[in-house]
Amino acid sequence: MTDAKQIIDETVKSNDVVLYMKGTKEMPQCGFSSRVAGVLNYLGVDYVDVNVLADEGIRQGIKDYSDWPTIPQLYVKGEFVGGCDIIVEMTLSGELDTMFDDNSVTYDKDAANKIREANA
Amino acid sequence: MPMQTHEIEALIRETFPDAKITVTDTAGDGNHFAAEVVDESFRGKNRVQQQRAVYAALKGKMDGSHGELHALALSTRAPE
Numbered sequence: 001m002t003d004a005k006q007i008i009d010e011t012v013k014s015n016d017v018v019l020y021m022k023g024t025k026e027m028p029q030c031g032f033s034s035r036v037a038g039v040l041n042y043l044g045v046d047y048v049d050v051n052v053l054a055d056e057g058i059r060q061g062i063k064d065y066s067d068w069p070t071i072p073q074l075y076v077k078g079e080f081v082g083g084c085d086i087i088v089e090m091t092l093s094g095e096l097d098t099m100f101d102d103n104s105v106t107y108d109k110d111a112a113n114k115i116r117e118a119n120a
Numbered sequence: 121m122p123m124q125t126h127e128i129e130a131l132i133r134e135t136f137p138d139a140k141i142t143v144t145d146t147a148g149d150g151n152h153f154a155a156e157v158v159d160e161s162f163r164g165k166n167r168v169q170q171q172r173a174v175y176a177a178l179k180g181k182m183d184g185s186h187g188e189l190h191a192l193a194l195s196t197r198a199p200e
Contacts, residue, residue, distance in 0.1 A: 031191075032191065067172060068168075068172065068175065069175050069178075069180075069182040070175075070182060070192075080168065081168075082167060082168055082171075083171075084193075085171070085193055085194050085195065086167045086168065086171065089167065089195070090167075
């Protein structure tokens with residue numbers, strides 16, 4: 001396995017929630033990354049953010065690792081969950097809450113409900 | 121070189137001949153698109169599997185650094 005893939009493999013397996021994104025959780029540098037980071041921040045999820053813009057090897061490696069061509073990419077307990085569209089859909093449908101519950105990831109349930117109410 | 125909506129639709133159509141495909145240029149710049157694909161082959165598949173298949177249909181247009189297609193908001197489902 002190339003070192004990029006090894007680094008990625010170790011990162012996603014040793015952290016409950018990892019978001020590969022453009023920029024950082026405080027300073028996202030792409031609309032899609034900003035949207036997913038925004039949801040996770042609003043829900044108070046504790047996650048590791050990896051700035052793919054800082055490392056071209058990781059930027060390409062993550063796309064090969066998950067066989068998914070775009071950034072951002074969210075991982076929970078080592079599993080690829082999806083990109084921006086999927087996370088937004090799961091947030092609005094409540095599937096994200098279920099997945100977090102199933103994986104004992106702490107988050108703010110009221111905040112999740114507020115997002116849904118705001119988008120109803 | 122920006123893409124056209126019909127090019128994207130044609131690419132998706134190659135892999136999903138019977139699908140209902142709706143592609144819109146969301147920013148009017150030939151770079152930001154939204155595509156909805158409704159196809160029987162998605163039945164029983166989760167969203168990641170469905171969208172992976174659509175990205176594969178786009179044959180690398182998405183991910184190259186020269187990626188003609190910077191942003192494609194995807195929504196996929198099986199027909200009701």
